[in-house]
Amino acid sequence: xxxxxxxxxxxxxxxxxxxxxxxxxxxxxxxxxxxxxxxxxxxxxxxxxxxxxxxxxxxxxxxxxxxxxxxxxxxxxxxxxxxxxxxxxxxxxxxxxxxxxxxxxxxxxxxxxxxxxxxxxxxxxxxxxxxxxxxxxxxxxxxxxxxxxxxxxxxxxxxxxxxxxxxxxxxxxxxxxxxxxxxxxxxxxxxxxxxxxxxxxxxxxxxxxxxxxxxxxxxxxxxxxxxxxxxxxxxxxxxxxxxxxxxxxxxxxxxxxxxxxxxxxxxxxxxxxxxxxxxxxxxxxxxxxxxxxxxxxxxxxxxxxxxxxxxxxxxxxxxxxxxxxxxxxxxxxxxxxxxxxxxxxxxxxxxxxxxxxxxxxxxxxxxxxxxxxxxxxxxxxxxxxxxxxxxxxxxxxxxxxxxxxxxxxxxxxxxxxxxxxxxxxxxxxxxxxxxxxxxxxxxxxxxxxxxxxxxxxxxxxxxxxxxxxxxxxxxxxxxxxxxxxxxxxxxxxxxxxxxxxxxxxxxxxxxxxxxxxxxxxxxxxxxxxxxxxxxxxxxx
Numbered sequence: 001x002x003x004x005x006x007x008x009x010x011x012x013x014x015x016x017x018x019x020x021x022x023x024x025x026x027x028x029x030x031x032x033x034x035x036x037x038x039x040x041x042x043x044x045x046x047x048x049x050x051x052x053x054x055x056x057x058x059x060x061x062x063x064x065x066x067x068x069x070x071x072x073x074x075x076x077x078x079x080x081x082x083x084x085x086x087x088x089x090x091x092x093x094x095x096x097x098x099x100x101x102x103x104x105x106x107x108x109x110x111x112x113x114x115x116x117x118x119x120x121x122x123x124x125x126x127x128x129x130x131x132x133x134x135x136x137x138x139x140x141x142x143x144x145x146x147x148x149x150x151x152x153x154x155x156x157x158x159x160x161x162x163x164x165x166x167x168x169x170x171x172x173x174x175x176x177x178x179x180x181x182x183x184x185x186x187x188x189x190x191x192x193x194x195x196x197x198x199x200x201x202x203x204x205x206x207x208x209x210x211x212x213x214x215x216x217x218x219x220x221x222x223x224x225x226x227x228x229x230x231x232x233x234x235x236x237x238x239x240x241x242x243x244x245x246x247x248x249x250x251x252x253x254x255x256x257x258x259x260x261x262x263x264x265x266x267x268x269x270x271x272x273x274x275x276x277x278x279x280x281x282x283x284x285x286x287x288x289x290x291x292x293x294x295x296x297x298x299x300x301x302x303x304x305x306x307x308x309x310x311x312x313x314x315x316x317x318x319x320x321x322x323x324x325x326x327x328x329x330x331x332x333x334x335x336x337x338x339x340x341x342x343x344x345x346x347x348x349x350x351x352x353x354x355x356x357x358x359x360x361x362x363x364x365x366x367x368x369x370x371x372x373x374x375x376x377x378x379x380x381x382x383x384x385x386x387x388x389x390x391x392x393x394x395x396x397x398x399x400x401x402x403x404x405x406x407x408x409x410x411x412x413x414x415x416x417x418x419x420x421x422x423x424x425x426x427x428x429x430x431x432x433x434x435x436x437x438x439x440x441x442x443x444x445x446x447x448x449x450x451x452x453x454x455x456x457x458x459x460x461x462x463x464x465x466x467x468x469x470x471x472x473x474x475x476x477x478x479x480x481x482x483x484x485x486x487x488x489x490x491x492x493x494x495x496x497x498x499x500x501x502x503x504x505x506x507x508x509x510x511x512x513x514x515x516x517x518x519x520x521x522x523x524x525x526x527x528x529x530x531x532x533x534x535x536x537x538x539x540x
Contacts, residue, residue, distance in 0.1 A: 034449060034469075064338070069092070069345070071348060073094055073097075074103020075519050076506045077522060078301055085303060095309050104118040105118050105515065111382050114412060120292035121157065122293060123284055128207065141287065161397050165459050175276070176402055177238075191275075195273045202268075204265050206517075225247060227260070240255070250514065251512055262482035311330065326340075343529045343533060351373070367489065375474070375475060376432065378428070379471070379472045380473075381469075384466050397415070440474050487511045
């Protein structure tokens with residue numbers, strides 16, 4: 001038997017691995033087929049709209065009414081519905097394509113353990129994200145004492161938080177090591193200074209709408225992040241890998257694709273970038289749960305009760321002078337239904353919103369034609385036992401390999417505080433180029449499962465022996481990529497002030513997809529619609 005070439009292992013690790021390989025080689029029977037499959041979403045539902053021509057729209061079998069109809073049950077749609085509820089509009093209904101609301105923040109369960117199907121954390125929000133802070137306080141995650149926000153530590157990510165597999169060993173944190181006096185450390189400090197300069201001179205916030213858009217932002221958005229880095233002679237391999245990783249992790253595309261504004265926004269809108277040895281090196285606190293941000297979206301959806309209608313594929317939104325007609329397909333019973341509402345909040349990606357609107361605004365058509373969305377794969381691996389550990393930093397919540405394009409994995413049981421390692425679920429994330437979208441949407445899940453295992457084997461050579469099942473979630477259009485020119489486009493800016501009975505609300509309107517942007521835009525859309533429906537005061 002030829003053993004694979006692997007990075008350096010401790011003697012006890014080699015002995016354990018050789019024992020495992022030896023036992024495997026002595027077995028005469030074939031290993032059981034890998035169990036798993038696609039979960040969480042139906043590509044067929046999403047494509048129903050694309051495949052139907054306007055002349056083939058089905059006749060509705062059911063007629064329903066609502067004061068407000070929210071279309072789309074992602075974070076923005078749920079936030080809009082929550083704002084409408086808070087305004088006292090108890091006749092607001094929500095239509096969602098899938099069988100569970102939550103969009104990119106849904107959850108899953110394997111072998112009795114919760115795990116995410118998408119977004120898996122939320123940085124503790126700053127002052128600019130007041131709407132998000134209020135939501136978290138409502139859910140008991142935070143309170144204000146003597147003017148300070150205090151967070152429930154049970155929901156903050158436990159230590160150790162992050163680790164990087166670099167040159168055969170685990171290192172604490174995700175920033176690659178930099179030796180004292182090295183060019184790497186010098187470039188880390190240079191980039192840190194440039195982020196601070198951008199914060200002072202241009203201004204950044206999360207959500208971005210809290211910072212007025214200026215000529216300085218437009219200049220940053222006119223080029224890619226990679227070109228901006230090259231202009232500042234930031235070419236160190238470790239720095240460039242780390243910044244590319246950050247862009248792919250938050251935006252689904254690397255530094256050669258996203259704008260310089262987006263690359264800087266990743267750091268400047270929160271706590272900046274800190275080189276090793278800087279005075280402020282404490283990691284940004286973040287909230288996380290075994291099921292990821294589904295912990296939040298499930299609580300947002302619960303008050304809607306029977307006003308949340310899942311399994312509804314919206315085919316057409318027709319705005320009239322006195323009402324909006326919405327045609328939807330009920331996936332459970334295979335019938336069309338027509339909804340009539342005074343107002344509609346269209347909480348859909350821009351390219352879908354442009355497709356379902358009978359008469360979409362010119363600005364929406366233009367933005368939809370320009371927008372690019374990244375496909376994603378999320379794989380949950382149920383492990384029957386703890387993996388053999390390599391040298392270096394101990395197991396952490398987030399584990400990432402240096403080099404290549406893998407985004408690593410998070411451990412669903414990290415927040416459990418159990419006293420010993422054991423069975424768990426690892427959630428691996430893969431950001432894909434648009435060229436792989438068609439392959440991702442093909443029927444066979446097994447090649448993707450094997451690809452995920454191959455990505456993780458350099459970190460854990462005994463992974464194949466411990467995997468019991470792999471469930472995969474695929475997103476054909478997971479998030480909008482912040483390309484150069486995205487936010488500064490006149491058409492993009494026009495979408496926030498559209499007149500009429502249809503109000504847009506989606507993270508796409510921010511130019512990229514994160515919880516704070518989606519929630520704030522959805523909440524504001526719900527508030528605007530509620531204000532429009534309040535009767536004008538009578539003058540006696």
